Amino acid sequence: MGIYEELGIRPVINATATLTKLGGSVMPPEVVAAMQDAARCFVDLEDLQVKVGAKLAELTHNESAYVSSGAAAGITLAVAACLTGADRALMDRLPNTAGMKDEIIVFKSHRNGYDHAARMVGVKMIEIGTATHTDPTELETAINHKTAAFLWFQGGMSGRADFPLQTVIDICASRGVPVLVDAAAQLPPVENLWRFTQMGATCAIFSGGKDLRGPQSSGLVVGKKWLIDAMRPNGNPNASIGRPMKVGKEEMAGLLAAVKRYLTLDHEARCRRDEAVVATWLTAFNALPNVHAVRGYPNEAGQPLPRCELLLAPDARLTRDELAQRLREGDPCIVAMGSGNANGLFLNPMTLTDDQTAIVQARIVELLG
Ligand SMILES: *Cc1c(COP(=O)(O)O)cnc(C)c1O
Numbered sequence: 314m315g316i317y318e319e320l321g322i323r324p325v326i327n328a329t330a331t332l333t334k335l336g337g338s339v340m341p342p343e344v345v346a347a348m349q350d351a352a353r354c355f356v357d358l359e360d361l362q363v364k365v366g367a368k369l370a371e372l373t374h375n376e377s378a379y380v381s382s383g384a385a386a387g388i389t390l391a392v393a394a395c396l397t398g399a400d401r402a403l404m405d406r407l408p409n410t411a412g413m414k415d416e417i418i419v420f421k422s423h424r425n426g427y428d429h430a431a432r433m434v435g436v437k438m439i440e441i442g443t444a445t446h447t448d449p450t451e452l453e454t455a456i457n458h459k460t461a462a463f464l465w466f467q468g469g470m471s472g473r474a475d476f477p478l479q480t481v482i483d484i485c486a487s488r489g490v491p492v493l494v495d496a497a498a499q500l501p502p503v504e505n506l507w508r509f510t511q512m513g514a515t516c517a518i519f520s521g522g523k524d525l526r527g528p529q530s531s532g533l534v535v536g537k538k539w540l541i542d543a544m545r546p547n548g549n550p551n552a553s554i555g556r557p558m559k560v561g562k563e564e565m566a567g568l569l570a571a572v573k574r575y576l577t578l579d580h581e582a583r584c585r586r587d588e589a590v591v592a593t594w595l596t597a598f599n600a601l602p603n604v605h606a607v608r609g610y611p612n613e614a615g616q617p618l619p620r621c622e623l624l625l626a627p628d629a630r631l632t633r634d635e636l637a638q639r640l641r642e643g644d645p646c647i648v649a650m651g652s653g654n655a656n657g658l659f660l661n662p663m664t665l666t667d668d669q670t671a672i673v674q675a676r677i678v679e680l681l682g
Pocket residue numbers: 333382383384385386427466467468495496497498519520521522531532
């Protein structure tokens with residue numbers, strides 16, 4: 314009997330996305346093997362962090378790299394590093410920021426729950442722009458002697474009321490302000506592992522437990538050597554602000570294996586596969602009464618992968634919420650996410666095996682047919 318059976322936990326067929334609340338992603342065998350390998354013995358954890366970081370930097374064409382306990386922890390440590398630099402006395406003092414540059418500039422339109430990871434360092438968030446527009450001069454004006462960094466969130470929140478990341482980078486570079494890019498869910502495309510930093514961002518921060526399919530409690534920070542060098546002493550195992558965000562030797566080894574795997578994946582084949590799944594779904598679902606199925610692209614995180622949106626007419630057999638509930642309560646348990654349309658449900662192939670895409674299809678046909 315497995316742990317889930319023992320505890321009475323029902324496995325979930327995840328048709329949403331790489332959501333942390335559903336377990337993030339499923340680790341491929343080579344990642345599990347790397348974690349098991351790392352679990353064999355004691356090591357010098359800081360030495361391992363440095364050596365794994367050097368490998369990750371080389372693999373991703375970056376100056377330096379760091380394994381955090383998640384993308385959110387990566388934000389915390391990168392912000393801390395911008396405040397303290399290499400100064401251990403300042404690290405001891407956090408989250409008291411007295412005497413430090415402690416202003417983080419952010420687009421008002423980028424504000425989201427993950428910025429708590431920056432706020433916990435004791436910084437002031439300085440918003441620029443409105444919910445609908447921001448002018449580059451507002452960034453010029455916001456930068457002053459207290460500015461520690463600019464925090465850019467890449468994803469659903471970007472591209473609406475901001476201006477291009479390259480403009481942010483150029484303005485910040487001319488004033489000596491680091492730019493931190495939260496790119497937690499910005500894989501694929503795989504090139505993003507070096508794209509943001511090659512644009513001039515000081516670092517880019519990725520979740521290890523999303524599409525990389527590394528350990529769920531891992532994150533990858535790539536970027537400038539000075540920043541990563543200042544992140545390490547701010548993090549575990551040092552008694553610093555990052556001490557509660559422990560990264561184990563197993564997570565470091567697992568993330569390295571995950572990045573190696575990701576770099577050799579046939580991403581085009583993977584995209585073709587997801588397109589084929591969505592096409593099959595569209596045919597099956599559009600044959601159902603009072604159901605309209607459409608291809609959605611890109612997906613909710615802006616990843617260049619397709620998904621399917623089911624739109625249920627008022628006289629369909631179930632409402633969107635009833636359908637979602639029946640899927641969740643059925644056997645097997647299938648979880649799908651509502652779309653922006655009140656009667657729309659998204660089905661995402663990226664977190665499904667081939668067998669599961671067929672199960673999802675059959676179950677929906679059964680419920681709505
Ligand atoms: C998922 C996500 C995070 C958090 O990533 P973790 O690895 O779970 O800590 C942060 N920012 C954004 C934009 C995300 O999508």
